[in-house]
Amino acid sequence: MPQKIALIQPLVEAGTSLGIKKSPESIQFLASQLKREAHDVRMYHSAPSDELYKEIAEFDPDIVGVSTMTLNFPAGVEIAKAIKSIRESIFIILGGWHASGCVEAYRKGQEKESLREILNDKSPFDCAVVGEGDLVMPEIALRIESGQKIDDIPGVCTLTPDGIQINAANRIRDLDVLADPSWDGLDPNDYIDQRTLETDLSVHFNRACRFNCGFCSTSTVYGRGVSNFSPSRAVNYISQLINANKPSVITFTDEDFFAKMNWVMELVALMEEMGFGEKTHVDFDTFASVNDLLKIDESLLRRMKKVGFNSFTIGIESFNKETLIKYNKLPMIRAM
Numbered sequence: 461m462p463q464k465i466a467l468i469q470p471l472v473e474a475g476t477s478l479g480i481k482k483s484p485e486s487i488q489f490l491a492s493q494l495k496r497e498a499h500d501v502r503m504y505h506s507a508p509s510d511e512l513y514k515e516i517a518e519f520d521p522d523i524v525g526v527s528t529m530t531l532n533f534p535a536g537v538e539i540a541k542a543i544k545s546i547r548e549s550i551f552i553i554l555g556g557w558h559a560s561g562c563v564e565a566y567r568k569g570q571e572k573e574s575l576r577e578i579l580n581d582k583s584p585f586d587c588a589v590v591g592e593g594d595l596v597m598p599e600i601a602l603r604i605e606s607g608q609k610i611d612d613i614p615g616v617c618t619l620t621p622d623g624i625q626i627n628a629a630n631r632i633r634d635l636d637v638l639a640d641p642s643w644d645g646l647d648p649n650d651y652i653d654q655r656t657l658e659t660d661l662s663v664h665f666n667r668a669c670r671f672n673c674g675f676c677s678t679s680t681v682y683g684r685g686v687s688n689f690s691p692s693r694a695v696n697y698i699s700q701l702i703n704a705n706k707p708s709v710i711t712f713t714d715e716d717f718f719a720k721m722n723w724v725m726e727l728v729a730l731m732e733e734m735g736f737g738e739k740t741h742v743d744f745d746t747f748a749s750v751n752d753l754l755k756i757d758e759s760l761l762r763r764m765k766k767v768g769f770n771s772f773t774i775g776i777e778s779f780n781k782e783t784l785i786k787y788n789k790l791p792m793i794r795a796m
Contacts, residue, residue: 483648495642589616633687648661668687750776
């Protein structure tokens, strides 16, 4: 019997620097995988509120997934506690970057308090998921539906009588096995750049990064080595997003967009074939490493501009050689 599943990402309001409230990509991917298994799924991108709790109570889910970064983790705890007070038997899962970071710190012996805050006798969370949850959540739902235990599923962390049990997560190497992110129940017009008042929607086609920087949690969540959707899947999804929602801007939130230059070149070639730029009139933005500036030739940049890439967001970590070495940023020294 299909489960009723609520997916919640506590809202982070638009900041003053970028002025953009980003769409909840993590739960959008989860929703599409769960719907493929015929579960009744609803997404909520909301701050803690009585209105949210009323909607959850009316939906009456069997399972609730809460995805947070560290910034919105306190809001996630508040929401989870409120849901448990509605009905204690609702199974609540914490996933996202904060959970993955806490598990990694616990596993490495760096500190244990953060994971114990998530998994303890009084916590509203029944388990935590580390790493990519896209294929883990459907397995959890299947096990709960059939009354089986979940504590041996890769990527699932639970509290047992013997303490916290951590199962290593599996990587999704071929992202083409995933369904496209769901927008059901979300209003694209909520994702407006407050500076320009233009709709700015997010896409994510490459996961992980070439680097292993000491200050970044990307490798903690995704491991090492970039995995990706095929360029054709990426272009088809972008086309659907444009046709359905008419955004002015689409931001690639890939952690390492230029990691595989052949992927970028194939993507651009497909966009050229489909008339991007001339027909779509959508601006594309993406993140780029300073190193990429040394290897991207001008002809590719001109082609990218023609199909709509009008800006890159470049991270400048430090101009100090010793600092770069300390944080495992040796490849950045020549670029800087």
